[in-house]
Amino acid sequence: MIAYAPAALFLLLFGIGVLRDRRRFSNAVHFGLTCICLLFGLLFSLLRAAAAGGDRGVHALEWIAAGLLLIPFLGAFVLPALLLANGVKMIRKEGRRPANLLSFLAGLGIFGLIGLTIASAATRSRNLTIVTGTTVMIAAYVSFLFFCFIGYAFLYGWMRPRRNVDFVVVLGSGLIGGTKVPPLLASRLERGRQVYERQAARGKPPVLITSGGQGPDEQLPESHAMADYLTERGFPAEHVRREDKSRTTEENLLYSKAIMAEAKPGYRCVIVTNNFHAFRAALMARKTGVNGQVVGSPTAAYFWPSATIREFVAVFLNHKLVNFTICGLLALFGVAAVFIH
Structure with a gap:
């Protein structure tokens, strides 16, 4: 059991954190550490059981080792391929804006890291091996945070x-043609309607606030178009601000917040956005x-995929002092290794 x-x-710390305030990134880190420690604990138990099983245990150990090697090997090629395919689809459907290229760039980055690893193994260059190792460590740190983010966001x-x-x-999330509510924003409004109706069924209908100003390419504030979308579909206008x-x-x-x-003064609220944006919005609400x-x-x-990567990048940069310090220290270790013979 040890x-x-x-x-x-870490599970205890995670539970305490969620009870205190579920809108904390530390909850995501504790969740990730719980999963990783649980995996290592399970692996350790399997290895002990296999070692105690004689010849059968040895064969079981070989199968365990093969499985552990096969899973990341396949994942290393399947994941970037899927990201590249998704990136192409995003470009076709949404255009070539930088935010739409993130999944494609992530796939290229993973394949680039695989190529760098193969090159360092093939050339046996000490300096290239150090560069590869340093890059892998930084990528592992960022990947761990991404795993924490996506797992806890779910x-x-x-x-x-x-x-x-x-x-x-x-x-709000922007208008089409400067006046029309797009499908992405419509899904938020319909979700907001569901929350309103569920609360109203308890006998105390809340006020629904549509939030969004007027962009340079918009003919009216987003909040006005959002309110019109709802009232045109039967939502009570007196409950919209x-x-x-x-x-x-x-x-x-x-x-x-100022309106509420x-x-x-002692209000409680629910904030509605798209699912990929919910956790970052919760962090910002806190x-x-x-x-x-x-x-x-x-x-x-x-x-x-691209939207989730964008949200993670935003959260990563919100904690840039800690994250850049850790990445900088990892890079510094790599530079120091070059000069140590």
Whole structure:
């Protein structure tokens, strides 16, 4: 059982963190460490059982080793291939904007790292091996954080607010042709309607706040188009308020917070965005002091990989001091190794 002690410790820290505030990135890190320690504990138990099984145990150990080698080997080629395919689809459907290239670039990066590893093994160059090892360590650190982010973001999406709320805040995402609500934003509005109706069924209908200002290529504020979308489909206009000054997600939350705090100082709210954006919006809600959790609306499957990578990059940069320091130290170790003979 001692092999599972680290997993139990991190699971305890994870549970405490979620109970204190589920909108913390440390929860994601504790979740990732729990999974990794659990995997190592399971592996250790399997190895001990195999070692105690005589010849059969040796054969079982060989199968375990083969499986452990095969899984990452296949994943190293399958994952980047899927990312490249998704990147091509994103470019065809959404255009060549930088944000739409992220899955394609991630696939190229993984294949590039595989090529660098093969080249260092083939040439047996000491300096190239050091460069490869340093790059792999940095990539492993970033990959661990990405695993933590995507795993906990999935869990966060399953956690539903259970208490009564006073407001439902739907975040804007841009308009088509300067006036029309696009499918991505429509899914948020429909999700917001569902949250409103579920709360109204308890006998206390909340106020729904559409949040979004007017962009340079838009003919009206996003919040107005969002409110019109809802009322044209039967939503009660008296339960809609419009926040029409914000230009970013942070401003969405800050300006909506001001409206809610003025109307009811002890408010509770639910924030609605797309599922790929929910966890980062929750982190930002905590940062801006908004008293509410975030729920996500469905997103087209092809859009999800690039959007999720974009969200992770944003979270990574929000903690750039810690992350760049760790990556810098790993790179420094690599540079130092070049000069040590």
